[in-house]
Amino acid sequence: MTLAFRPLVELRKLLRSRSVSAVEVIEHCLERIQRIDHQLNCFSMTMTDEALHAAAQADDDISARNFKLLSGIPIAHKDLFCMKGFPTSCASNMLQNFVAPYDATIVTNLRKHGAICLGKTNMDEFAMGSSGETSTFGSTINPWDSKCVAGGSSSGSAAAVAAGLVAACTGSDTGGSIRQPAAFCGITGFKPTYGCFSRYGMIAFASSLDQAGIHTHSAEDAALMYQAMVGHDPQDPSSSARTHSANQPTRCPLTVGYPSAFLDSLSEPLVRCIEEAKRVLTAAGHRFVEIELPDPNLALATYFVISRGEAASNLARFDGVRFGHRSTTQTNHRDLCTQSRSEGFGEEVKKRILFGNHVLTQGRGGTLFERAQKVRRLIREGYAEAFKKVDIILAPSAPSTAMPLNCDERDSYDVYLQDRYTVAVNLAGLPAISIPVGFIDKLPVGAQLIGRQFSDQMVLQLASQFQQLSDWHLQHPDL
């Protein structure tokens, strides 16, 4: 029986009916990781013994008819989620020797529901990047084309699911870090409403924007993961106390907003893919309405300022004293801090800290950071205004397909522009999902469905309906 690329829901049925054992599933995934991952670099570490032990336990539970939501399902965590007793590096030299002293709530919740973690996935350093190339472990390779990036920052998570190494991965999304790599790798990437998933134990980049999320083969799989991960966490002060469900019925037909202006700067083949997604949803009975949304370039400028300002503040904790890299060349306390940080952080992280401190201290008539917070309110209001007319929005996930590896400095500015269509969702705290909607030159294309705050179930259900009517999410790379 071929287990690679099986959707989570199918694996779940096979495990439940005991057509396959959890040990068989986990052994299959570990063998596949062993065989394929040296080409892709999805994993920063694997947990063979722990996974096999958990699988044996899952088989005992299933035999005793004690079946949990995700019993025996192979997953991996982005390497910014703390797992007690295991390295959590954020793909940075700064945290190369850091062993987490506690579990992130997301890790606890998924374990409680029976999911089995096979390892930690590669990522851009401290989640700062849109190509997966700023990792201290080296770039993650796109499973569809070995000359292309997997996207970022959740590069390893997206590529691991796309390559059929695990059924699902956790990721994080500060400005598109789940949705853009999902689009590049041809999988489903879901970012819930800010506050739905606990941030406790998730190493911070920009606290008011960071949100944990999910990579899976389908929206139906994402809904199951959502069910296991969602919930109020008193240990995270920004965690929402609202009750959540992925299974609330959604009325049909929906009014779908279509921001045509977003498509103006896209290539013709990319526009055709988005238009085809629109056609599928229209054929399903949904009504499309033209809408105007806040300028994506303004959203990007706002994001640059807020994310980097918060990053400069969050990363000030790395001082070479309590944890993380400690330089051996220091002569005094100040030097210890400066030298440790200079040796521990990569260039992209240094760049963001420097720009962060610039926006926190400079500006005309107040700091740039304060100005960006005001523009952020206007952006949120712009989306709220659009949601008075529509239930959900269809938009591109990224302005291109996966970029070639090793871009030069000039192209690195284009990498920043990759987040143009995703950052507003984080600024406004909205739920959004990227789903595969086509291919250009054998590379996948993604489109986003964006909902109003706390309409996560509507977003998941419409994505699921789209996937029942299309087969882009069923395409897999030849590995």
Next chain:
Amino acid sequence: MDDQSLDLLLELSALRLTDAERIRISRSLDWLIEYVELLYAKPIEEVDPLIHAVDHSQQSRPDVATQVSAGNLLETQTNHHRDGLYLVPKVIDT
């Protein structure tokens, strides 16, 4: 960005750069500074800053300790500690 401004930011950020990093990062900062000029195109005088996207009040929880202190666990992250205190090089010259 001129050298003096960059030096000030480096001091504030507790960072040092190699010569090659300095050239690349300077260029990138210039690009970003120019890009975020867009923020000055919007009139915002009457707008309140938005700190968090989702409006919810601070959650309160029972004033009961539920976790053991992470202090001892965190100390295992470095060899540079003694008697519950972190060891650092001399802070003040006498």
